[in-house]
Amino acid sequence: MKKILILSANPKNTSRLRLDEEVREIKNTLQLSPNRDEFQIITESAVRVDDLTRFLSHHQPTILHFSGHGSGTDGLALEDNSGHKQLVSTQALAKLFDLFQEQVECVLLNACYSESQATAIHQHIDCVVGMNQAIGDKAAMKFSVGFYTALAALRNYEDCFQMGCTSIDLQGIPEFLTPAIKIRRRRYQTVEATPVKSDKDNNMSNDNKSGQNRSVSIGGNATGSAIITGDSSTANVNFQQVSLPEPASVNIEAELNALREILAKLETSDRRKIDNAFADAQEELNKPQPDKDEIGDALNRALKYAQKAEGFASAMEKLQPHLAKTTGWLGDNWHKLLSIVGLTIF
Template structure:
């Protein structure tokens, strides 16, 4: 999945009740001056608290009435902040993110302290689908002078739980939540990816002793409160006699600093742990802790035991499934809605992030035995299969079955989403692009030859291509750069800059030029040796892919503006092809006479590259992410969101092969002799499948 597109809403203090609102979004920037009365809204917080709690136990008819004051506050906040232009930017950003197949995230930067205590999670607009935080992740972002680097650690992920129930407090369902947490994490604990441990005892000393051994996640189950004298949040622990002992947020932050490793995430399933004070932006427990911990999930209202348990189970299940922490919070909110659809407790959780990185952990999967076992024999390329009498798999066959009769795929476990693939001209080496990693593998043994970091922690590599001679590898990714590497050892030779994400790269047939396609709406041509820019072509929207013709005189580009263009190397437009949906991929046939295109409509079209007449149409069950012609031009490979890679005859469009993955297939590539097809997927594998019969 591509990185989230951020709709950043910043509110700064002004004079006379006026506040400056600025927006930075995928659809552009905007600013407005708005009048807010935080005191009037703050005076209603106690009523909101009662409504939220009552909704969890009140019959449906009454609960619908309880929602009215909650919705009124949400609508008031939305109408005030999202004036006409800013509302238009939000709507356009949702549409643009959908066109790019990106999730949209609402990021709040509240720089006016008196506004920080308001319940922004209630933002509501009926025409836009209701409560914003149920449609998109909503994050409270805290700017601090020194950023924290994300934790890079090997499994197991260490989750430390603590329950604290002093005798004088009403009991929480701590044991049920403890059991729910264990159940939610069991699939990961059984595979050795997560280790769940508990603090033995309820005192600050008990917590301190256990933190000396470190953890990655701290999950607190208990009570919390707000100290109006000190203007600071607290969690309630026990003293040696079992009585209440309030630990203020600043003291808890100091206590967490002794942990090695320090937690990346703190979950506070305690009531009022998200409440703030209008005089201090960091007064709540959560906002104090985020000074030293990258992400905090806390409660801004009192929370029932059942809701806390339900939220925790769904939240961790989402994290275990690879979701970012902001999306996991949204999944937890939705679980509360599904559990009781007129309850308002989904509004209680609040997420604070210290930085923009919402993927806190990288949890690789355990090694997987390649299907069919390792190949044998001394050949540098996997042996060519013998064609059985009938190798076709009908389009309506069981998608969970093998690619075809007598055909077995080998599996390379990449341990990350595979978003780019490229075969080396020698047929033995295979390059993959993933989140922050470029890797080159031995396709025969499955061993990794070299690995390099490309960009930051969340900077995915979306495109890769070897030079015709095989001495260099070019990649493009989310850090807005094109990189050229030495194919032998991964030494970085050259770095070229775009103004936005790079989605496509290609070497010219003579190797002297590199073309790149970017979300900055440009196609660019570079000298591949010195990096000098040679050409810049502008599209109306994001450019998603680029390809050279085999003779090297033409350049094709695909775009989210629903078009494919063919250009001369001087920038002259030679051909324009129209689609009904954004186009994701383009490729020339080996003879240069045909052009294949594919996109969000699930259709793959083959065109005459000279006249623009459509010659072939084939359909997948979902959006097509990538395409590739076989070296002889007789086959066309496709990667699709329907979790399959397909192999199609370019003569009549019949499907000869279906390679089933467990998640969206993002990329495909043929080996240089056309006997093997590689497919990369969000299921973190590359499948190497023999092409039936090789060449016709």
């Protein structure tokens, strides 16, 4: 069963919106569906800033729907304790949804100029819908009806989004291009992963048993350094010097897949964050002219999360050849990635 939490806010010092009517239309759409037992609808109105974490924690929704006012990059308008407008920043919203990414599948921000919040929240939530400009009451309601009509028919979120836009267009309303979707397809969750055992699970030396730092030897001649690994021990690494390939010689999709599959075997509480980072890299790579810096940034995030995992030190040797090729393709800006796995350039 999908649990849908609808939050609405229309502070006293903002223009009146037909939020109650929108909520009623959503409820009717789902309740008239033969699949109505697949959904639970929870509504909360006049939402205050302090209510956000409480409602998300208490209701544990699958879908979070917000109806109200947006203020572009400044954030979304909720209410303070006196019922007046209080903005919640884009950065704060992103941090909030980072805490709820395990249960929230989709966030729908039915508010003007909310695309910037959608982009930020999408770092943590697979599907987020926002508005790229102002949207009128009628268009907002038609989008909601179309979205939930498709959802009631058990369609995927992309189809729901398209149905919402089409519902606006069918009414002859020019705002059918206003909704914007940020979606991450879960192609990376199909990997069969066998956990890599950490050094704690292997036969440890007497030094390790006494609590001393582990040592990983990966060869080469370079300045020694220290890498903090998942169990808060320090892996003393002799950095291996490598030469990087020409970008044109690298099959970047194959190298990213290889890195992903190695990291998929680590036992870590940040598994979803790592998967999200690789999905972002793949999404950028699929574009006609991918931005290498965007891919490098996503890969850096994945490696930083993985570095905290138990067993990362044991996986470094397998990561090295693939990361060297990937870094060669990414270019000079991303040579810093090499140090994460104990590599340096000749």
